[in-house]
Amino acid sequence: MPWIDTQSSIRKSLLTLLLPAAIALMFAAWIVHGLLLERMARDFVEDRLQDEVAFLEHQLRQSGPDEIRDIAEGDYFEEVFHHAFAIRIGEQMHSSPELWTETLEPLLEEPQSGFVHQGDPGTDRAISEFLAYRKALTLNGRPVVIVVAEDLSTLQHSQQELHLWTAVVSGILLVLLLLAIWQAIRLSLRSVGRLQNGLKSLQTGASKRLDVKAPAEFQPLIRQLNQLLDTLDQRLTRSRDALANLSHSVKTPVSAIRQVLEDETRALDPEMRQQLAQRLSDIDRQLESEMRRSRFAGPQAGKAAKPVSQARDLLWMLGRLDADKNFELETDLAPDTRWPVEEHDLNEILGNLLDNAGKWSRQSTVVNLAENGEQLIITVEDDGPGVDQHAFSTLGKRGMRLDEQVPGHGLGLAITREITERYGGGMQFSKGTMGGLRVSVTLSRAQNG
Structure with a gap:
């Protein structure tokens, strides 16, 4: 991701990646919740409307048209089912409550069965939008049409209120999630601080190796640093040993040559010159050997x-x-x-x-x-x-x-x-x-x- 600068700060990079992702996922979950809530509410209403139409059909078949008139004129159906209904038996029409009469009676003229969704939320009508289930049947040789309806404006208002509360709860959960992400990042990076303290201890000489309790992701780095420290120590030891060997091997011939040169009473005859030259050759070979090994390294x-x-x-x-x-x-x-x-x-x-x-x-x-x-x-x-x-x-x-x-x-x-x-x-x-x-x-x- 080019918009994330991975070289600036691990904490900043994680927050830059995780915070938008958490917000986007929570917003997506809220949108999906709204769609599912609307779908579930619609399915629930459709099932209830079908059940109530089936109930009215059963009442008609068991009791006859006269009892349906009593149900329509009373509050029984509204109190039990909380839905409006209208029935046409031949040329007779019955509806309850009266507020729905003007809305439902036109639906009784159509003999088709199925769901009817009508209404415009922008109108000034008392019932702006509704969902109804209509069923046409024949009872004792007479045509019968049953319609049961639900006011969707009330249902939608309840849905919106529930969806709003879901948004509030989602916001609270999002804040808690962000706090959890921040705390997780802070705790995860605490090992970096311990590693930094370990390096300071190495720098001050308080410790010779990194012995830090760190996550598994940092263990290869710690092993590589300790291996580097081992390599440097071994090289230092080898350098000191080589220097000690070289000093020991050069010290004696140099002292002998100096004594001969400082002795003014001794003449430098050809034999003495040859011995001095041999001593200098030994020193030269020793130095050349060490220099060659240095080049090889x-x-x-x-x-x-x-x-x-x-x-x-x-x-x-x-x-x-x-x-x-x-x-x-x-x-x-x-x-x-x-x-x-x-x-x-x-x-x-x-x-x-x-x-x-x-x-x-x-x-x-x-x-x-x-x-x-x-x-x-x-x-x-x-x-x-x-x-x-x-x-x-x-x-x-x-x-x-x-x-x-x-x-x-x-x-x-x-x-x-x-x-x-x-x-x-x-x-x-x-x-x-x-x-x-x-x-x-x-x-x-x-x-x-």
Whole structure:
């Protein structure tokens, strides 16, 4: 609906939609009530008129014409049935009450049976509009016509009064309905206030996670926010660990070089220069390793990754960094396939696995992307010397992060395992078909849907 601005306010949007709908439905119900009331009143009057004509016919057949004259002259019929009637037996005519005589006697001239609706509400006649039922029959060889009539102006006045009271009651119900809608909206949006307070607690440091009792519609949002907080915490932890490792590895050679350079009594002979150069090369390799891992991680772009595109970008980058080795991608996935994984996390997994495989491979590294039902599978293997099977159980543990100081398969595997477990998956090691190490990472699609 273009006339509803869904980006302005939930409360305003709901009121804009619900209030006119409630008013329109209540007005429609009032119109339908009027139509049904008129129809029911008309059916009721028609049934009563037919019953009373049947009564008069029965009286005529049981008592004869003389008793009908007594009924017409008295108040019996009017008191019992509250309707006017007229009877013609041969050339004799009888009617009651007298006010209806002028109106009903012309109807006795017609021998047809059925309902007659006559009158004009705009006239000055005493009976402006009426409904009558006329029945023609033969009694003892003489023609008889019976007419029973109802003054519709009185009935319509009663209908209008009832319809007016219905409008008043409908108005009261509408006000109560609007109050109920307003209260329902206010109570429903109360959880938004609790969510806002929870975010303020996160901002002030009073809490570390969103623990808000909210409706089911807000639970996916809360889970996504908590997952984002977990991701940020893990990245911060990894950054601090990497910084601590880098500081520890660089501190010693830097101190040694500084001592040598500050010692004015020691001459820089060729051997000493070579040692200093070697120390600086170690520092440069360590910094380059951390910078390369930072490039692999890539920017965060939301929880929707294109695995084929990201794998191709990483393989191209590795091919440029190490032109002597071959990096290949094998997959049956379409280029626009999306996985419910955050781009940063997928880049972290692919980058760490390819970095390890590339360092240990002799010539080739192959990455395979596949899907098996609800499982997302990433397989990386190389043609390097591989790892002894007894050491598979130690790969990927936090203690193996010390291997970052020396190139090897331990680089980043602990981080990769942590990300994999967060997505409801696992990481397995085996011997590859090319002779090197094969690492298989499995992620759960359902865990992230």
